[in-house]
Amino acid sequence: MILSIESSCDDSAIAITEISSCRLLFHKKISQELQHSVYGGVVPELAARLHAEALPKILEECAPYFKDLKAVAVTSTPGLAVTLVEGVTMAKAISVALGIPLIGVNHLVGHIYSLFIEKPTQFPLTVLLVSGGHTQVMEVKSLTNIQTVAKSMDDSFGESFDKVAKMMGLGYPGGPLIQELAKNGERKKHNFTIPLQGKHSSLLAFSYSGLKNAVRLAVEKAPKQEHKDIAASFEHIATEHLIHKLKKYFQKTTPKTFAIVGGASANLYLRSQIEALLKSYGAELLLSELKYCSDNAAMIGRVAVEMYHEEMFTSLKELDISPKSSL
Ligand code: KG4
Ligand code: ZN
Numbered sequence: 001m002i003l004s005i006e007s008s009c010d011d012s013a014i015a016i017t018e019i020s021s022c023r024l025l026f027h028k029k030i031s032q033e034l035q036h037s038v039y040g041g042v043v044p045e046l047a048a049r050l051h052a053e054a055l056p057k058i059l060e061e062c063a064p065y066f067k068d069l070k071a072v073a074v075t076s077t078p079g080l081a082v083t084l085v086e087g088v089t090m091a092k093a094i095s096v097a098l099g100i101p102l103i104g105v106n107h108l109v110g111h112i113y114s115l116f117i118e119k120p121t122q123f124p125l126t127v128l129l130v131s132g133g134h135t136q137v138m139e140v141k142s143l144t145n146i147q148t149v150a151k152s153m154d155d156s157f158g159e160s161f162d163k164v165a166k167m168m169g170l171g172y173p174g175g176p177l178i179q180e181l182a183k184n185g186e187r188k189k190h191n192f193t194i195p196l197q198g199k200h201s202s203l204l205a206f207s208y209s210g211l212k213n214a215v216r217l218a219v220e221k222a223p224k225q226e227h228k229d230i231a232a233s234f235e236h237i238a239t240e241h242l243i244h245k246l247k248k249y250f251q252k253t254t255p256k257t258f259a260i261v262g263g264a265s266a267n268l269y270l271r272s273q274i275e276a277l278l279k280s281y282g283a284e285l286l287l288s289e290l291k292y293c294s295d296n297a298a299m300i301g302r303v304a305v306e307m308y309h310e311e312m313f314t315s316l317k318e319l320d321i322s323p324k325s326s327l
Helices: 031-039 044-061 063-068 081-098 107-116 157-167 175-180 209-221 224-252 268-279 298-309
Strands: 004-007 011-017 024-033 071-077 104-106 125-130 136-141 145-151 257-261 285-286
Touching: 004 081, 004 104, 004 107, 004 157, 024 044, 024 175, 024 298, 031 044, 044 063, 071 081, 071 107, 071 136, 071 298, 104 107, 107 125, 107 136, 107 209, 107 224, 107 257, 107 268, 107 298, 125 224, 136 224, 157 175, 157 224, 175 224, 175 268, 209 224, 224 268, 257 268, 268 285
Parallel strands: 004 071, 071 104, 125 257, 257 285
Antiparallel strands: 004 011, 011 024, 125 136, 136 145
16 A cells, blocks of 8 residues: 655645555545635635644544555645645655655646546646646657646636635635635626737636736626626636637647646536537546545545556655746
């Protein structure tokens, strides 16, 4: 079995995965959303302190599995430096105490493998990752052959939902709150500009900072009862931007199988629009189970099983955190 730890942002999670079958034997996550909600976003130092409390509590529950562990895996990149350290330090301690190898996992690869929890992998695959930290399209051929073909130049898709929710005084995380508010709003009420059109239309990249600022102006002018229309129009344009750029990408490369992963892949409007787009290209859509869209340790454990088979271990000295991703 492999014990895996996730602490890259505001979720403390530990999983136990059986190596031979990829079966998830244990998974527990303690989310810090409530504690960060009052600040309208994640406060890194507070998150680190909460991980230091939560991770040892979850680890205690894993004690019955200790004798069967063959490796310990941990998210080491990308993420918040002060929170990554919490998980990595714990993983190193377990590695020394039990005399088992360490596996450093890239969180973004973890999101890709959230598609394959308790399932065999299915490659090649084109993946759209939409989370709080990232918006990128990746061509995935295998564990070690992952090519990023488009990414955001500024804010991420999920982050823009968080910021719009903060402007409206709704709390954190913004994605589910904006989705809920948008349900009763008019999507065409506010004609926000779709990012990176016109002279930038050939650019295969994403940008959400301009849209965020346009929404800020609308929020400042509108009474509270009209926020639902702003939320609906924002959700529509934020999604249209993804659809436009995916169409651009599909002109050159049309994938047979396409997946959406990451916390924001839970967004129902985004799911429905991408589903419709893929239908017109005859491509298959893969999605993670809703409970594995947002950050979790099960996805880290699933990658770790593959890395274990490939003997991709890192020594105690070499394993270090890296806040920025190399993907
Ligand atoms: O993958 P994740 O849990 O953490 C990161 O790796 O960043 O993603 C969290 C992000 C947050 O920005 C949150 O607002 C967004 O995912 N999110 C959503 C929805 N549910 C979560 N965004 C839009 N619509 C949703 N339903
Ligand atoms: Zn994530």
